[in-house]
Amino acid sequence: MDKFFPIAPMDKTAKLMSGPLMTILAVCTVGLIWLIPYLFSPRGYKVTPEGIIIQLKVSSHFISKNKIKSVKLVGLVKPGGGITWLSGQFGYAGLFTLKSGSMARVYATCWDNMVQIQTDNIDPYLLSPQDPTSFIKSVEELLNHK
Incomplete structure (x- = not known):
């Protein structure tokens, strides 16, 4: 013979945490x-x-041609971890450590066929x-017209 025992009613904290306001806040946080x-x-x-403009969705980042020392294709770069900004969902932006032990300012959507811009920094x-x-080629033309 099975007996069913219902759970006790929610206390104030449980009611608050499961209420519509908390649900809305959770959805907004995830958003x-x-x-x-x-x-x-x-x-x-x-x-x-004047230089290179890195276009972000709501802003941009500028690298002056006077600060650019070199530009080269470095191919596949193995990332370490993101230190600032974002990593992964829609691209990579900010300061990153690399598996090689160095650091770089990354504004990219993939780690293949990376272009490295060396500046005064x-x-x-x-x-x-x-x-x-x-x-x-375009950056080299820019640098040749200083």
Whole structure:
């Protein structure tokens, strides 16, 4: 003979935590976790006569041509971990450690065919343009017209 025993009614804390307000806050929090990385993810690169503009969804980052020392294709880069900003959901942006032990400012969507921009700063930039060869050619043309 089976006997069923219902659970006790929720106390005040349980009612508060399972109420509509908490559900809305949880949904909004999850939404922000996805929205913020999307807003600051890399969208493209523009080579202008003044330098390189790294376009993010809501802002941009500028590398002056006067600060660029070199540009080269470095191919596959093995990441370590992200130190600042975002990593993974919609791309990579911010300061990263690399498996080689160095650090880099990464504005990319993949770790294959990376382009390294060395500037006055110690940490290079790593970018992932769709056509790295054309991008490098454009930056070299920019640097030759100083």
